[in-house]
Amino acid sequence: MKKLSEIIFNAMDRLSEKSVRHSARHIGRRNFLSKAGKVFVGASVLPLLPFDRSSGKVYAAEGPTDDDTSCEYWRYCALDGNLCANSGGSISTCPPGSEASKVAWIGTCLNPNDNKSYLVSYNDCCGKAIVNTSTSCLNSERERPGYRMGLHNDINWCMANTNKGYHCTVAALVGLANE
Template identity: 65%
Template sequence: MAMIDTIFEWLDRGAEKSSRRIAQGTGRRSFLTKAGAAMLGGSLLPMLPFDRNFGQAFAQEGASPDGDQTSCDYWRYCALDGNLCNECGGTLNQCPPGSEASKVSWVGTCRNPNDEKDYLVSYNDCCGKATCAGSFCFTSEGERPGYRMGLYNDINWCMANDSKGYHCTVAVLVGLADA
């Protein structure tokens, strides 16, 4: 019995020491600030975007019977200006190993011939490796002048990354475009 009492006393002293250390290091205002931030963050959580279609809108992705994803005529490349990553060791929407997606990108609105819907497509340059010698596509549908940066594809979008070297470009579906 004495051994159990000793263990409880040891746990009690340890809990008391750690609570006193925390109380000395933080004040009520700090606690109220953190509690308020947690409550505000929790109230904003339902406003975050999420896929309301549960992936159904993208079921057509790459499913075109006549769509060659290595051809510049593929529907998702309507505003692409660059080398295709799926010919450079990557995929349609993933950079090749050893490169990283640009932190900034341009966006195009492309019509999928399978379902006749318009989709927002984010074009990200993959940075950090030498330029790939794959297919070069220049399909500037809907391009705007250089002062409209998010709709202009003629610059090196790797400028925001640590490694500025351009390798290739991916076309990532963002979602359905509003009518």
């Protein structure tokens, strides 16, 4: 008669062999390569995603106004660039002949009219020359150093577009910021 330890050892051996063979059949090299490929593609798309530059609430330097052609308009609290509202576009649309950048930065601005904070997406409009009559704003409170690309608004965000020429910047509302 077999010893109890031999019986347990043989049962564990059969169970281990069965699970290893099952894994080899279902989790092969192709499955590993497929998952690794997904990780590499996902990592390569990551730089194209929008960046959150808010780092807390940011306010306009001179105090907010209701004039969307002024740098002190509340939506422009983290805008660094030329206003599209003065360059043939509007606060949220690019002028004709230009296109919105494929990457953007996000700011959190306080609307003084309802005292709520909103997420604002800043997109550069690309493809036209800069107009000299455009208003140039520099609202960069809480801006981070230039070596951290996603937290720095002095970058030409048209770099992802075919036509990389900068024209102006729009400030589109994304939604309410979580407090």
